[in-house]
Amino acid sequence: MRPTEGRPDRPKRRGAGWPQPLSEVDEEEVLRRIFPNLRTGPSVLIGPGDDAAVVIQPSGSVVATTDTMVRGQDWHDEWSDAHDVGSKLVTQNLADIAAMGAVATGLLVTLAADPQLPLGWAVDFADGVADTAAWDGVPVVGGDLSSAGAGTVMVSITALGDLQGRRPVLRSGARVGDVVAVHGSLGESGGGLELYLAGERPTRWASVHEALAAAEVDRARDHLMWVHRTPTCSVSSGPLAADRGATAMIDLSDGLARDAARIGRASGVCLQLSRSRLVADFVEDTPLEMALGAQRALHHVLTGGEEHSLLATFPADCPLITQQTDPDVHWWVIGEVVAATPDGAHVTLDGEPVSGGWDHFSG
Ligand SMILES: Nc1ncnc2c1ncn2[C@@H]1O[C@H](COP(=O)(O)OP(=O)(O)O)[C@@H](O)[C@H]1O
Ligand SMILES: Cc1ncc(C[n+]2csc(CCOP(=O)(O)OP(=O)(O)O)c2C)c(N)n1
Ligand SMILES: [Mg+2]
Numbered sequence: 001m002r003p004t005e006g007r008p009d010r011p012k013r014r015g016a017g018w019p020q021p022l023s024e025v026d027e028e029e030v031l032r033r034i035f036p037n038l039r040t041g042p043s044v045l046i047g048p049g050d051d052a053a054v055v056i057q058p059s060g061s062v063v064a065t066t067d068t069m070v071r072g073q074d075w076h077d078e079w080s081d082a083h084d085v086g087s088k089l090v091t092q093n094l095a096d097i098a099a100m101g102a103v104a105t106g107l108l109v110t111l112a113a114d115p116q117l118p119l120g121w122a123v124d125f126a127d128g129v130a131d132t133a134a135w136d137g138v139p140v141v142g143g144d145l146s147s148a149g150a151g152t153v154m155v156s157i158t159a160l161g162d163l164q165g166r167r168p169v170l171r172s173g174a175r176v177g178d179v180v181a182v183h184g185s186l187g188e189s190g191g192g193l194e195l196y197l198a199g200e201r202p203t204r205w206a207s208v209h210e211a212l213a214a215a216e217v218d219r220a221r222d223h224l225m226w227v228h229r230t231p232t233c234s235v236s237s238g239p240l241a242a243d244r245g246a247t248a249m250i251d252l253s254d255g256l257a258r259d260a261a262r263i264g265r266a267s268g269v270c271l272q273l274s275r276s277r278l279v280a281d282f283v284e285d286t287p288l289e290m291a292l293g294a295q296r297a298l299h300h301v302l303t304g305g306e307e308h309s310l311l312a313t314f315p316a317d318c319p320l321i322t323q324q325t326d327p328d329v330h331w332w333v334i335g336e337v338v339a340a341t342p343d344g345a346h347v348t349l350d351g352e353p354v355s356g357g358w359d360h361f362s363g
Contacts, residue, residue, distance in 0.1 A: 011083065011127070011128075011131045012127075013081065013083055013124050013127070014033075014037075014120075014123055014124065014127060015082060015083075015118070015119075015120025015121060015122075015123040015124035015127075016120055017120065018033070018118065018119035018120040018123060019118050019119075019120055020118065020119055021115060021116045021117065021118060021119070022113060022115045022116070022117050022118075022119055022122060022147075023115035023116065024119075025119055027145050029119075030119065030122055030123075030145060031048075031145075033119070033122075033123045033126075034122070034123060034126040034130075035048060035049070037126065037127050037130045037131075038126075038130050038139075038140045039130065039133075039134045039139060039140075040139050041137065041138075041139040042056075043055055043056040043057075043058075043105050043106070043139070044056075044106065044139045044141055047139065047140075047141050047142070048140065048141060048142045048143070052142065053106065053108070053141035053142040055105050055106045055139075055141055055160060056105070057105060057160070057162050058162055058164060059162050059163050059164055059165050061162075061163060062160055062161070062162070063097055063100050063102040063160065063161035063162065063163060063168070064158065064159070064160055064161070065093060065096040065097060065158070065159050065161075066093070066156060066157065066158040066159070067089065067092040067093050067096065067156065067157060068154060068155070068156040069085060069088070069089055069092075069154070069155050069156070070152075070153070070154050071151075071152070071153035071154070072151075073360075075088075076196070078201075079196045079225075079228075079229065080229045081124060082120075082121040082122070082123075082124035082125040082128060083124045083125070083127055083128035083131070084128060084229040084230050085125055085128060085155060086124070086125040086126065086127065086128025086129035086130075086131075086132065086155070087128040087129070087131065087132040087229075087230045088128075088229065088230055088231060088306070089109075089128075089129065089155055089156075089157050090107065090128075090129050090132040090133050090136075090138075090157065091132065091230070091231050091232055091233050091308050092157075092253065092306075092308060093107065093157045093158075093159035094136055094138065094159060094233055094235050095233035095235075095251035095253070095308040095310070096159065096251055097159050097161035097235070097238070098233060098234075098235045098236075098237065098238025098239065098251065098310060099169070099238055099249045099250050099251040099310055100161065100163070100168045100169060100170075100238070100242075100249070101163060101166045101167070101168055101169040101238055101239050101241065101242025101243075101246070101249065102161035102162055102163045102164075102166070102168070102238070102239065103161060103162050103163075103164060103235075103239055104136070104138040104159050104160065104161045104235065105138070105139075105160050105161055105162045106138065106139050106140070106141035106159070106160045107129070107133055107138055107139070107140045107141065107157050107158070107159050107160075108140075108141060108142050108143050108144075108157065108158040108159075108160075109126070109129050109140060109142075109143035109144075109155070109156075109157050110143055110144045110145075110146070110154075110155065110156040110157070110158075111125060111126075111143070111144075111145055111146070111153075111154075111155050112145075112146040112147065112148040112152070112153075112154045112155075112156075113146075113147065113148055113152065113153045113154070114147070114148055114149065114150055114151055114152050114153065115147050116150070117153060121153075122145075125155060129157070132230075136235050138159075141160075164239070166239065166242045166243065167242070168242075169238075169241070169242045169246050169247070169248060169249040169312070170248060170266070171248055171249075171250055171262055171263050171266035171267065172248065172266040172267050173246075173247040173248040173267060173313070174247050174248040174263050174264070174267035174269050174271070174313040174337050175247055175267070175269070175313070175315075175337060176269055176337055176338060176339050177315070177316055177336070177337060178247055178248075178313040178314055178315055178316065178336065178337040179313065179314055179315075179316050179318075179321055179333050179335070179336055179337075180260070180271050180272075180273065180311070180312075180313055180333070180334055180335040180336060180337060181311075181312055181313075181314060181321060181331040181332060181333045181334065182252075182256075182309055182310070182311055182312075182331065182332045182334055183234060183237045183241070183309055183310040183312070183329075183330070183331050183332075184232075184233065184234060184237075184252075184307065184308070184309025184310060185227065185282070185307060185309055186252070186256060186278070186282040186300075186301040186304070186307060186309060187256075187282060187288050187297060187298075187299075187300030187301035187302075187304040187307070188223070188224050188227040188228075188231075188287065188288060188300075188304070188307065189224075189227050189228045189231050189304055189305065189306040189307045189308075190228075190255070190300035190303065190304015190305060190306070190307070191224040191227075191228075191287075191288045191291060191292055191296070191297070191300045191304060192224035192225040192226070192227050192228025192229070193228050193304070193305075193306070194292065194296070194300070195221055195224055195225055195228075195291070195292075196225060196228065200221060200225070201225075202221070202222045202225045202226065203218055203222055216290060217290050217291060219287075220287035220288075220290035220291040221287075221291045223287045223291075224287055224288065224291055224292075227307075228306065231306055231307055231308045232308070233251065233308040233309070233310070234310070234329070237310055237329065238310055240320070240329075241310065241312050241314075241320065241331070244314075244318060244319065244320035245314060245315055245318050245320070246312040246313065246314055247312075247313045247314060247315065248263045248266070248267055248312060248313045249310060249311065249312040249313075250262055250263055250310075250311050250312075251308050251309070251310055251311075252305075252307045252308060252309050252310070252311055253305060253306060253307075253308060253358075254305050254357045254358040254359070255302065255303040255304055255305050255356060255357025255358055256273075256301065256302050256303070256304075256311065256357075257302050257303055257347055257354045257355055257356050257357050258303070258355070258356070258357030258358065258359075259311055259357070260273065260311060260346075260347040261346040261347045261355075263311070263313065263346075264340070264345075264346025264347050265346045267313075267337075268340055269337050269338065269339065269340055269346070270337070270338050270339065270340045270341055270345055270346055270347065270348060271313070271335055271336075271337055271346065271347045271348075272335050272336055272337070272338045272347075272348050272351065273334055273335035273347065273348065273349050273350075273354070274334060274335050274349075274350065275298075275349050275350045277332070277333065277334050277335070278298065278301050278302070278334055278349075279294075279298060281332045281334070282297075282301045282332075283297045283298050283301060288300060288301070302349070302354060302356060303356035303357045303358075305357060305358035306358075312331070313337055314331075316336075321333060
């Protein structure tokens, strides 16, 4: 069983102090509430407040990615508060930067909202972005505010990154004979989504003592829902994997089966996953199994989205894989790269084609 990593569950929410709708304030006032909580960094020459930011890119090339979330499609207000949404949006973007083998150098944040949205929501969202970005040492360098139709809240981040002289790790680099490995958890966010969709809500423990005394299954459920609200990505593991010879890499946003197939397709190979390894490392004795049972757990391990762990391929003799000593930075070997099969499967489980995972348009 992999160790579960932690960061503070509930950083401070300031927004409760500003229940008035955005329509009662002007843009300057929104920004005045947001800016003080943003942290800068040595790579930022010009930060938020001018027409554009100026960020130092030491290696001369810019890694750029963007991700968007929409209320009702990507979160429900009954599940996630504004701080959670900001935190998750940062993780989605930083995971994409890490999966290229790069280090993030700046974030640009957009909020387009119904003017009836409370000012406090905008502040808590910005704080969620700022707190999570600061945790990973990434400055917020700018953004945009816009209004949107009744009920609409759309948030988006564009992240910039620097390869620091590394070659980018592409989806197309996997070679026959490589091992397939995962850094981070699998299926926990998907398990949390299942619980939320089933109407479950995390327990609000009256005290730490009460939480510790709670049944293990209740803590397992809470953990899954917490991961769904605020997944994390170990951002330094991407560049480290790149330095140590990763041949292909992707962050797991749409589910292991779907994202592994992206590497397989781009590389013209098949990623052959091992059921016994996935079960031993990600199902047995995990919160997923405890909360949902072994069968649902394996389903989420294979298809659960929004985990933002890293999936990579490495040469089989790569020391990062063969000489692992620290369980906190472990790459779990879950399969190997084989030649693409004539029927076109780019990912298999014990040799059988496997599919599933998230798609925005086809569900
Ligand atoms: N509207 C768009 N216009 C141009 N490129 C896009 C658009 N949407 C997605 N892409 C590109 O397509 C690729 C796949 O997108 P996506 O599945 O969102 O990637 P990821 O899972 O890494 O966020 C990325 O390289 C992304 O930049
Ligand atoms: C209300 C709600 N329904 C469904 C989901 C599940 N969900 C939304 S997006 C997504 C996959 C990842 O999103 P995407 O924008 O495709 O990330 P990217 O691949 O671009 O990084 C999943 C599993 C959710 N989080 N909230
Ligand atoms: Mg995307």
